[in-house]
Amino acid sequence: MVNYGTMTRNKAPATEERLRDADRSQGTILAAARDEFALHGLGGARMDRIAERAGLNKRLIYYYFDDKEQLFRAVLEQAYLHIREEERKLNLLNLSPAQALRRLVEFTWTYYLEHPEFLTLLNSANLHKARHLEGSLRVREMNSPLIATLGEILERGRKDGSFRGGIDPVQLYVSIAGLSYFYLSNNHTLSAIFGRDLMTAKARHERLAHMCDVILGYVLRS
Amino acid sequence: MVNYGTMTRNKAPATEERLRDADRSQGTILAAARDEFALHGLGGARMDRIAERAGLNKRLIYYYFDDKEQLFRAVLEQAYLHIREEERKLNLLNLSPAQALRRLVEFTWTYYLEHPEFLTLLNSANLHKARHLEGSLRVREMNSPLIATLGEILERGRKDGSFRGGIDPVQLYVSIAGLSYFYLSNNHTLSAIFGRDLMTAKARHERLAHMCDVILGYVLRS
């Protein structure tokens, strides 16, 4: 009973409009749970609200996911799976090293911007010391394929003389993510403290430009 | 009833002793609450546990802080006050522009490392859209004095020809914070996914070096 809606099923359903569709139900629950967890955190999320969001009986959540913890785990796994899927579509190796880095910074920024739930889910996961990833069979799949790609990009840049050498792709990846993540995840406190709205279109453009400058400024041979 | 132990007080107490008790109790509660909120988040924190941690009666928490929300607000304010206090001690303007930036990166890293509760508190605050900072009389005091200092440093660096121009001190401040914050706040998920411990002494040193390189690489005129 670990299917989560998006996977293929063995038995074809009687009709497309079938009310009783295990796969679809699981998917609906997962989506509702993702929203609820994103909005309230693991501790603040309510199983009742998840059921309501999903338009399904609360009991069904337990039928498919056992308990709140497992549900969170499933949500988290799916969130990772999704971003990894998107990353795979980037085809960075078709670009020049500098262009590739720009593209990555931009992608990261845009993905976080459009998927704020991803940020709060990760925050919740970290609050709980990532124990929801422990023993996950899919944890390997969550390792970003970008690390390898990034290594390749850095190597190419170094060879063509544009990039400095000795850059750890993991460090760079974490830095690229961190520059976007912190700005967006902490946008509320930052906005409150600086007394200025960090989410206006202008502010967002400035941030993206700044981040590109930071990353490129770092890697480019001076 | 907004005293929080170490701050100035409005009400004249019956006796010095009683006052000190009250003062100490508030401080004890705040510390206990900070730990509990840091460990479990706002939603996961338990008033019972806070009382237990503080070794004080639960009712007393309500006596001093009205409710959980106000208590969190107080904890949050104090956390900001504390880091600002530390920042004030930095005396960055005594250093060369490049040295000052290095020092700031290092300070930020070290502070976050030594005060992990600060990170989770901010995460909680942001999960709740920073409404705990709304209407805070102290919110102004929370604005980092470093922004002005940073502007000064950047200006000096530009003038002496070592730094590039056109750098927004707020953006830079956010970037410096973000580079440390994300690594430390998300260390559990990152460690799980990369399959390597990001908190070994070696890893920490590498991260600090990397961050200095990134920030300096960015600001230094090439």
Next chain:
Amino acid sequence: MVNYGTMTRNKAPATEERLRDADRSQGTILAAARDEFALHGLGGARMDRIAERAGLNKRLIYYYFDDKEQLFRAVLEQAYLHIREEERKLNLLNLSPAQALRRLVEFTWTYYLEHPEFLTLLNSANLHKARHLEGSLRVREMNSPLIATLGEILERGRKDGSFRGGIDPVQLYVSIAGLSYFYLSNNHTLSAIFGRDLMTAKARHERLAHMCDVILGYVLRS
């Protein structure tokens, strides 16, 4: 729909095979239910677990037995039917009166020992004031044939001068049962309180000997 696997059936089945399946399923369910009820009592038994034990779909239980109460009733009836069947095989009238009584004490003891589920089922039934026996068509069959036999044995013993007179066979039957029942049914609390294991081979032998002595000591003319 009152078949229970091994009993005669009213409805002609479509095919022999299908019938045997249905028959077997009912039997499997009954056995699983008996074990579950024995282990957890009526209130603590779980329909889910019964289905799981039986390796059959939960819905099937309802198909055959309507609800939990009816299922318990069926289990209880079968339990009685089984012990009565065993009792019928005793052929006590072939033995001398005293030997017959010894044999009966021994049989009761052994049956309870080997069928601990019988004890807990009866306890559950009594907790519910035996309402599961109400209106049972088979309740007559549950009346022990031993009562009549016991009357005959007592009469023979009285006539041959070995037994005292005026013994009510029902009282004697209840006493024989009670001596074994209490020891075995309450063995856990008794063991805990006396601080000695009442179920060692030695303890069991001593108990059986003691019970024979008690019963014989009572009936034998002194």
Next chain:
Amino acid sequence: MVNYGTMTRNKAPATEERLRDADRSQGTILAAARDEFALHGLGGARMDRIAERAGLNKRLIYYYFDDKEQLFRAVLEQAYLHIREEERKLNLLNLSPAQALRRLVEFTWTYYLEHPEFLTLLNSANLHKARHLEGSLRVREMNSPLIATLGEILERGRKDGSFRGGIDPVQLYVSIAGLSYFYLSNNHTLSAIFGRDLMTAKARHERLAHMCDVILGYVLRS
């Protein structure tokens, strides 16, 4: 927080009619729980109903007793404590050996008859393999003082020539208890099966007489 109402308290309450009386509340809860457990067993008992019976807030039960299991444990302990207290009042050693045994049979019978909850509580405890007595600090106090007394009585009887020798007081105690216990605890199924009411005044008198005959018939030297 393990007081249970009947014990002495440290602080004298402000008034006898005080509403907030920890001791009294615990006692009230215990009594309500005892009745509920006796009526429905551990599995069938409802915390809601216990609160309702007690006329107290459900939450208070958890405040004092942690959970259902601990509550049952407390009820069980108190039940044992109570019967032991009554047993202590018997003063059997003032009677002749035969009279003492008669008195004990009678007491056991009467106590069980007047405290049917004791029987169902023990049944529940045994269904759960007496794990509620495990680690009980009071389990020692639950050991009947009668065992020693019974040994003394048997010894006296043997010495004065009226009793046979070699009788294990534990076996005898279990037998005396079992004769009453089974009749009363299983009275519903027995009544149903024999088709006769075992609880009429006449039936009860006959049972008591029979049990005395059985026990005395056994111990008396023939």
Next chain:
DNA sequence: TATGAATGAGAATTCATTCAT
């Protein structure tokens, strides 16, 4: 100032049972 007792609303989870095929 300080505290143990008490509570109502809610929260996760469970359970017998039914639906639809």
Next chain:
DNA sequence: TATGAATGAATTCTCATTCAT
């Protein structure tokens, strides 16, 4: 006959908060 999906009504337990002293 057999089964996976679905549900409503509990049920245990929790939690922030208030009472009374």
